[in-house]
Amino acid sequence: MELLSKYNFRFSKSLGQNFLIDGNIVKKIVDSAEVEEFDNVLEIGPGIGTLTEELSLRAKKVVAIEIDNKLRELLDESLPYENIKIYFEDVLKADLKAIISENFGEESFKVVANLPYYVTTPIISKLIEEDLNITSITVMIQKEVAKRFVAKPGTKDYGSLSVFIQFYSDVKYEFTVPNTVFMPKPNVDSGVVSLKIKSELPDIDREKFFKVVKASFSKRRKTLINALSSYGFSATKSEILQALSVSNIDPTRRAETLTPREFIVLSINFPDI
Numbered sequence: 001m002e003l004l005s006k007y008n009f010r011f012s013k014s015l016g017q018n019f020l021i022d023g024n025i026v027k028k029i030v031d032s033a034e035v036e037e038f039d040n041v042l043e044i045g046p047g048i049g050t051l052t053e054e055l056s057l058r059a060k061k062v063v064a065i066e067i068d069n070k071l072r073e074l075l076d077e078s079l080p081y082e083n084i085k086i087y088f089e090d091v092l093k094a095d096l097k098a099i100i101s102e103n104f105g106e107e108s109f110k111v112v113a114n115l116p117y118y119v120t121t122p123i124i125s126k127l128i129e130e131d132l133n134i135t136s137i138t139v140m141i142q143k144e145v146a147k148r149f150v151a152k153p154g155t156k157d158y159g160s161l162s163v164f165i166q167f168y169s170d171v172k173y174e175f176t177v178p179n180t181v182f183m184p185k186p187n188v189d190s191g192v193v194s195l196k197i198k199s200e201l202p203d204i205d206r207e208k209f210f211k212v213v214k215a216s217f218s219k220r221r222k223t224l225i226n227a228l229s230s231y232g233f234s235a236t237k238s239e240i241l242q243a244l245s246v247s248n249i250d251p252t253r254r255a256e257t258l259t260p261r262e263f264i265v266l267s268i269n270f271p272d273i
């Protein structure tokens with residue numbers, strides 16, 4: 001509070017600036033991430049440095065990326081630790097490979113963050129898809145989104161986001177965080193999830209796989225065959241029926257009943273798209 005008023009800081013709603021003000025929650029997040037003294041950590045959006053400080057006390061090295069240059073002086077004062085390096089840029093535009101190799105070399109690292117909610121999915125997609133040497137991602141995100149990350153087939157929260165996250169990681173819902181521990185208070189509750197990144201992935205055409213998943217969920221209440229044949233693929237309805245049959249999937253099922261494994265098999269058998 002002192003620092004915020006000293007630097008006359010004004011929160012930016014559009015940058016998702018809801019800062020954590022409860023030290024116990026900060027510790028619980030770092031506990032969930034299982035950060036140890038030999039770990040390298042990447043944090044997105046350090047804000048005023050509350051989580052960054054706890055990370056620097058427990059990890060070997062912390063690299064943080066913050067979009068808001070107005071926090072520079074404040075962070076200089078709040079984080080007088082040698083094992084922290086902060087970059088002031090938009091993580092979505094940042095050359096992560098270069099930043100990581102400059103700071104962590106070839107070593108693996110963990111991601112820990114209280115993410116800005118307006119860009120949660122793009123940030124996580126970028127981290128996962130850039131093929132960086134990440135072992136785990138532990139993040140606080142909007143509770144509804146966290147529930148979708150961990151949702152199992154047959155539930156209302158299960159969708160293409162669940163399949164995407166569960167394709168790349170073993171995901172766990174850690175705990176719920178009420179909106180009262182932030183300043184200013186967001187309108188929603190939050191949840192902490194941890195993603196253990198899989199070291200080996202099925203050797204498939206991922207682009208095709210995610211297209212088939214997206215198309216399958218494009219009309220949630222329709223049968224799979226209806227959703228897939230009306231999506232605009234060049235394949236004919238009978239070719240799609242054939243792919244479903246070879247994959248041992250009843251065409252009258254709905255997308256939300258398919259396991260990630262079944263989507264993988266279907267995408268392998270699916271006509272070229």
Ligand code: SAM
Pocket residue numbers: 015016017018019020021044045046047048049050051052065066067068089090091092113114115116117119
């Ligand atoms: N880690 C702090 C905490 O827990 O109190 C702040 C978390 S706050 C929810 C999100 C932070 O991400 C803010 O500091 C915001 O300025 C920053 N941010 C928003 N968009 C960003 C982006 N595209 N790249 C990097 N940082 C971003």
